[in-house]
Amino acid sequence: MQLEDTLKALLAACLTVFVGSAALAQEAEQAEQADGATDEIEEIVVTGARATVQSSIDIKRNSTQIVDGLSADEIGDIPALSIGDALETITGATAHQENGGATELSIRGLGPFLGTTVINGREATNGSGDRSVNFSIFPSEMFNKIAIHKTQSAEYIEGAVSGQVHLDTKEPLVYGKRLLQADIKLAHSPYESDMENGEDFGSRATLSYIDQFDFDNGARLGISIGAQVRDESNPEQEYQTTSGEGRLEACELTSFSSNALPTVTTGRCHDNGAGVSNDEIQALIDSNPNYNSVEDIPFAYIPRDHRYRQNTTEDEREAIFTSVQLQPNDRLDITFDFQYSERDQREMRKDFVFGSTQEDISALTSNPRTGVVRSSVSETYFLSYTTDFRRLEDYTGYGLNLDYALNDNLEFSFDYSSSETNRTETDVEMGLGATQNNLVGGNSEDFTVQLDVNHDVSGAAIATILDDGGNGFEVTDPTYFNARNRGRIRAREITRDNTLDAFRADLAWTRDSGAIHTVKAGVRASELQYISLGGLRDAPGESLFEDEDLVTPDGVADNDVTDAILANVLACADRSFPESGFLSNVRDEELITNASSGTSVSQYATFNFECAANAWLVNYGGLSGIQFQRGVNSGTSDVTEETLAVYAQADFYTELGGLPVRGNFGVRYVDTDITSVGYRGPITVEEYTEGFVVSEGDPGVEGYETDTQKSDYQELLPSLTVIVDLDDDLILRSGIFRGMSRPDPHAYGNGRAIQENDISNAYSTLAEAVNGITATGNPYLEPIMSTNLDLGLEWYPNADTMIAGLIYWKEFNGSYETVAQLETFDLDGNDVQGWVETTQISDDTSTISGIEITLTHAFDYLPGFLSGFGGKLSYNYADSDFEFEDQFGGDGVQITIDQETGETTETALIGILPPANLFGLSEHVSSTQLYWTSNKWNVQAIYNTRSGYMQQFGRDENGRIRYTNTTQRLDMRVNYKLTDNIQLNLEAKNITDEPRIDYRAIDGNTYQALTYGPRVFFGVKGKF
Secondary structure, eight states, X not given: OHXXXXXXXXXXXXXXXXXXXXXXHHHHHHHHHHHTTTSOOOOOOOOHHHHHHHHHHHHHHHOSSOEEEEEOSSTTOSSOSSHHHHHTTSTTEEXXXXXXXXXXXXXXXXXXXXXXXXXXXXXXXXXXXXXXXXXXXXXGGGOSEEEEEOSOOTTSOSOOSSEEEEEEOOOHHXXXXXXXXXXXXXXXXXXXXXXXXXXOEEEEEEXXXXXXXXXXXXXXXXXXXXXXXXXXXXXXXXXXXXXXOSSOOOOEESSOBTTBOOSBEESOOSSOSSOOOHHHHHHHXXXXXXXOSGGGOOOOBOOSEEEEEEEEEEEEEEEEEEEEEEESSSSEEEEEEEEEEEEEEEEEEEEEEEEOTTSSOEEEEEOTTTOXXXXXXXXXXXXXXXXXXXXXXXXXXXXXXXXXXXXXXXXXXXXXXXXXXXXXXXXXXXXXXXXXXXXXXXXXXXXXXXXXXXXXXXXXXXXXXXXXXXXXXXXXXXXXXXXXXXXXXXXXXXXXXXXXXXXXXXXXXXXXXXXEEEEEEEEEEEEEEEEEEEEEEEOTTTTTTGGGOEEOTTSOEEOOOHHHXXXXXXXXXXXXXXXXXXXXXXXXSOSEEETTTOOEESOOOOBOHHHHHHHHTGGGTGGGGOOOBOSOOTTOOXXXXXXXXXXXXXXXXXXXXXXXXEEEEEEEEEEEEEEEEEEEOOEEEEEETTEEEEEEOOHHHHOOEEEEEEEEEEEEEEEEEEEEEEETTEEEEEEEEEEEEOOOGGGGXXXXXXXXXXXXXXXXXXXXGTTTBEEESOTTOOOEEEEEEEEEEEEEEETTEEEEEEEEEEEEOOOEEEEEEEEEEEETTEEEEEEEEEEEEOSOOEEEEEEEEEEEEEOTTSOGGGGGEEEEEEEEEEEEOOOBOOTTTSOEEEEEEOTTTOOEEEEEEOOSSOOBOOBTOOSEEEEEEEEEEOSSEEEEEEEEEEOOEEOOSTTOSSOOOEEEOOEEEEEEEEEEEOSSSEEEEEEEESTTOOOEEEEESSTTSEEEEEEOOOEEEEEEEEEO
């Protein structure tokens, strides 16, 4: 209740200020009209931030649906450096931060998997295997309108429970004038200044051209083209911990009481292994009466490794957006648009790792009720990793749209679109281990290290080396990283290709009279294809230092002088640590202290990757000798999704009790077919008197076989929107609709590992080879369905003022559960049915409810300097009863399948980790914009905040819990109009250098701390 009272008081105060200001503005406007009734009216042209805020008011007021957005009259004038940054200023929207930029978008607390994005009304692909769009790949300068549609009508493309993001480029004939614009920015990152040979400055150049041509026969042609080239750097400093997989493993407790955790353990104590049985957990509960619930079981969540990472990122991008619009006559409009974007991102990661810190622990201190460890002493080894990571991603989209007026009341439209994203990721990792005695080619030894984590300053762990073997080990000395048994090079390449082709045809019939003034109907067909290729492969020389043998690609041992090779590798150490002030804003003292020598440092030995890797692989031709795992393998996802949708919708306008009432109602029917292809080695079935023997051949020699699974689903999506104009400036807006969000393409994967056997354990039936097999993905996944209610009240006292409040409620079945699913397989020509353990959308429903508040106002009625001020405040509160269980430590289900009968038995697994809420749900999200404008100046400050939220690991439906701490960020923008055609810009992001802190498994248990630093952009824009 205290929180609710505080919110009510805050809202009341804000409303009082804004209502009072709006009233003063109206009174001032009326007084001016009374005093100067006979004076000539002066036209006031509003520009800059004030114009953008006015546009957001117009979008919301003039829309039939519940929509929030912003637009700019001029291309490239949206006040943001990326689409993600712009979207975060819209009420109810917030983004996750990666590499210092906004990426995945959450709308009203619902994660990115519950929303969709369309570009010029068409779906867009991405390279992640999900349905969220990587907004960082699209330059904000190419769009002139961005909006989030929070309620839906039947004519909208299906697929959004949370909302649908609309990105629109400028139509040249609608723009109506010639434009030649050049926008050049210099980018500066202060973190780069702290780097040796750092590239302090980057660049971003955008060129736009729009023109129209009129022909003698009355035809009109419009063209627009924009191109952008970017070359920037995004330095990053990281602290991370890692953990294994599997249900939580019990520690052997050698000291334990009901009020504290053990101070000594033996063996591993982390989330890896066979798991804790229900009986063991119940025994802990029974033996400790002070703990009366599962959540109160005393345990410690101890990471497997601790890692410091110094990371330098190079980011090059190119983009082209173009549109050609032709109107041969006043009935026909033809538009062709094309978008292309390419991103080349390269990271050089230099890590120092404390390995296996969960073994032989002593002096453990922690919170016994949460499991958050504060400090521990363990036996660990030291590792140095250098990784060259590269991501190449390109997006191509185009479409042809035709609008034709068959007569004055009937219009036909046709649209064809194609979109493709291709992403290739490669990384080559070089690992070196440390020895205590500095003997070249020795083996790694354990060091005794104390790690202090999760203390007063939430961030990086502080390490103290208690025992270095008496040989003066220093982490900054590269010669100590010479352990033969820890040397390795690993290589990985993954390619994802996502294509989407679609067409739609629509008819719109308008009536000159009657409550229903427009009737629309249409059909849309689409085909989405997603495939992922490649994976992990050990590079040549993986066992370079093991047993003093150099192993060649054909497996033949080559007894070269490995100590000499190792010496050449170590000689490639960097002369000094690449960056000063490392992790300074997430630590309160030096990172690593050696107790025996008394030295304290926040740096470590690093290596020049190209030099060291080429020295390592000298007998294989250097780095060029690495051959990546390409093509299909058993983990490949190969999915095709075909959709057919039809809809009918009626738009109405009438009166009720003397009040104008408008809106629309309709229904959309969706039919979807899924085809998922799995790959495996050739299966051979042999029948003996003892039974069946099933074996899988080597796909590298014999090639891969395919196994295809198919599924389908049909859904009906009704919608209703009603708007009541209570007054000229007061609007009551409501919406109800049934929404649908599809599973991610990768989730439809058909990875199935057949269980091989031999004659000693022959199968009595072939179904035994299938029952209980390991499954990756589920081709039979069903969509997430929701029922949605929205009710809002909006007041528009003048062009600069809006006070809007809205409440919303959604009920949806967005959780996943473990199920046993009957599937059919082709085993050497035999159709075999068996039970597969996989995940499915649960029938259990959850709800989310919330409020949205938007306040905008300009103080132009104040005297002098003060008249230039204005602002916008948006706030969203969301609450949900959804529960997400950690895959390894939460409640779960263990399925047992009888190998002879196929009968399944489910056993509930008791978890010891509390469940998290929705992926991406922040209870509180706000964006505050304050601006000041004059004839020459435009100054804007944007302060975004969001409370902590769960950020799921990877793309697993049943995944591991990760929390991101409360975040806040301050950005600023200053524009100066030098002449009518030249404008100077200064923009700064993350001015206060806010880090991002993530927690693992338990809120407050630090998993990683990421710091990106502020970034500054200085630009010149010319319009001609």
